[in-house]
Amino acid sequence: MSRPRKPTIELPPVVSFPDDQTKVRARGLNAWFGDKQVLFDVSIDVPSQGVTAIIGPSGCGKSTFVRCVNRMHELVESARLSGEVSLDGESVYGADVDPVLLRRRVGMVFQKPNPFPTMSIRDNVLAGLKLTKTLDKSTAEQNVEQALSQAALWNEVRDRLDEPGGSLSGGQQQRLCIARALAVQPDVLLMDEPCSALDPIATAHIEDLLHTLKEHYTIVIVTHNMQQAARVSDMTAFFLSGELIEFSPTSETFTAPRHQRTEEYITGKFG
Amino acid sequence: MAITSSWRAYSDSKAMRASAIKRGTPRGIGERLIEFSLTGCGLLSVLTTLGILSVLVIETIPFFRQVSLAEFLGDSQWTPLFAEKHFGIWPLLVGTLMTMLVAICVALPLGLFAAIYLSEFAKPRTRQIVKPALEVLAGIPTIVYGYFALVVVTPMLQKIVPGLAGFNALSPGIVMGIMIVPMISSISEDALHAVPNGLREGAYALGAGRNATIFRVVLPAARGGISVAVLLAIARAIGETMIVAIAAGQQPRLTFDPRVPVETMTAYIVQVSMGDTPHGTLGYQSIFAVGAALFVVTFVINALGHRMARHAVSS
Numbered sequence: 001m002s003r004p005r006k007p008t009i010e011l012p013p014v015v016s017f018p019d020d021q022t023k024v025r026a027r028g029l030n031a032w033f034g035d036k037q038v039l040f041d042v043s044i045d046v047p048s049q050g051v052t053a054i055i056g057p058s059g060c061g062k063s064t065f066v067r068c069v070n071r072m073h074e075l076v077e078s079a080r081l082s083g084e085v086s087l088d089g090e091s092v093y094g095a096d097v098d099p100v101l102l103r104r105r106v107g108m109v110f111q112k113p114n115p116f117p118t119m120s121i122r123d124n125v126l127a128g129l130k131l132t133k134t135l136d137k138s139t140a141e142q143n144v145e146q147a148l149s150q151a152a153l154w155n156e157v158r159d160r161l162d163e164p165g166g167s168l169s170g171g172q173q174q175r176l177c178i179a180r181a182l183a184v185q186p187d188v189l190l191m192d193e194p195c196s197a198l199d200p201i202a203t204a205h206i207e208d209l210l211h212t213l214k215e216h217y218t219i220v221i222v223t224h225n226m227q228q229a230a231r232v233s234d235m236t237a238f239f240l241s242g243e244l245i246e247f248s249p250t251s252e253t254f255t256a257p258r259h260q261r262t263e264e265y266i267t268g269k270f271g
Numbered sequence: 272m273a274i275t276s277s278w279r280a281y282s283d284s285k286a287m288r289a290s291a292i293k294r295g296t297p298r299g300i301g302e303r304l305i306e307f308s309l310t311g312c313g314l315l316s317v318l319t320t321l322g323i324l325s326v327l328v329i330e331t332i333p334f335f336r337q338v339s340l341a342e343f344l345g346d347s348q349w350t351p352l353f354a355e356k357h358f359g360i361w362p363l364l365v366g367t368l369m370t371m372l373v374a375i376c377v378a379l380p381l382g383l384f385a386a387i388y389l390s391e392f393a394k395p396r397t398r399q400i401v402k403p404a405l406e407v408l409a410g411i412p413t414i415v416y417g418y419f420a421l422v423v424v425t426p427m428l429q430k431i432v433p434g435l436a437g438f439n440a441l442s443p444g445i446v447m448g449i450m451i452v453p454m455i456s457s458i459s460e461d462a463l464h465a466v467p468n469g470l471r472e473g474a475y476a477l478g479a480g481r482n483a484t485i486f487r488v489v490l491p492a493a494r495g496g497i498s499v500a501v502l503l504a505i506a507r508a509i510g511e512t513m514i515v516a517i518a519a520g521q522q523p524r525l526t527f528d529p530r531v532p533v534e535t536m537t538a539y540i541v542q543v544s545m546g547d548t549p550h551g552t553l554g555y556q557s558i559f560a561v562g563a564a565l566f567v568v569t570f571v572i573n574a575l576g577h578r579m580a581r582h583a584v585s586s
Contacts, residue, residue, distance in 0.1 A: 075475060077394075104478035114469035118491035128477035131487055177473070184477060 050234030115165030171202025373444025382455025438520025462496020
């Protein structure tokens, strides 16, 4: 009945980063839908480098947390929050912050691919730029190619840029949505379960993509797939019932979890 | 003993399951009766339509024996009740299209903006109250609208529009527009409401403001439903009778000036069927020809609407 000995020095379950390595920082973040509180006192430092995965069972507040970062949370009627979220040290909930400008720096990809059905592939990529300002034709073409190449979709669609975005397969549509988010040149890319509506091959495409994208962007990916978190991320945050239980390097989260609840979750005892 | 009884239970249940897929008694007479009467109801509406259509065709044929189609489509005057008869459909057609156009110019912006407000801005509670309230507009008897146009709207407009006659195309057109606002707003609101929220979120997440999201993303995505709403409203405006019969003047004249009296196809049919034109005369037969022409116009618009609806669904 001998169990592996715990290290003599207890590591804190939530690691923190110094200011200059932190991209997104939350302090004491609480969020509500109506009377129901969904986030409880979340404090986390999302590092500038690499991919941060957010795991946890359904309804644990993963999505709500990322939606607090780009202020999408407040679009839902009856949604409230308190606490502090900052991007590069500046509060995103400051009185002088325009959420519209914030969202151009913090892009987002959703669970279900949502290309704009009435727009061509080209216009979908340019949508973020066109919806916010006018742009001339040559830079537009450049933007389209660059964003689609970054999203590893250029070779598949280069000859059919004028076809509707809805004509692509599900996996291609999701990469189109990634291209659309990248075209506005954000700093941070939030991905809310981007692969849960995709088949394994399309999922592998997106995961490969993350490895190259993390060179240029801070990526936060919400996933309910622990293998995916283990494959793609450098840091993993484990949420449970609206609380941040553990935030540690992914290599440790899945082999030497620091919190007992994390261990129980990743070994399949609940969730 | 225990084994035998459990085996029996097993074999019993197996037999029961096998019999569950077999037809027990032949289908009851009641069920047949229901099926028969439902088929009858469906057939009745089809037969009614065919009946109306055949009467229209049968009554139109004698008219076209005496008046050539060339005259019907080529002449610019419509005077079937005068001594010197002319049978050019254009004055009636233009009168119809002009009042319809005025109505759509009023109803499209009003209805569309009402729909956008209800779908994108109004709180659910407000929507619950305003939407049915707006739909009441469509339930007001058209005779009320007609007199409203004649005794309220026309005198009011005469203060603003110089040279507006007592009977004109403008005033009934505007009132007709108000009448079809709920038609456009209600169907368009349904279409806007059906646009997946993911598209709105996608636009907001790209840094689009509220207006850009609504006008560049949500509205285009709902265009199929909106065009169906407009076409249905057009068909309604073309078929509308009472308002134009009362307030537009019953004077068939080929003009594009909305300030002077005109006559629509529907108003002409009312005029002749209410008047003392003897049965069987050419004048009497002319209303069937006009009715047939009206049918063709609305049929084309309806067919267009169906095509657009299909197109919207497939894309």
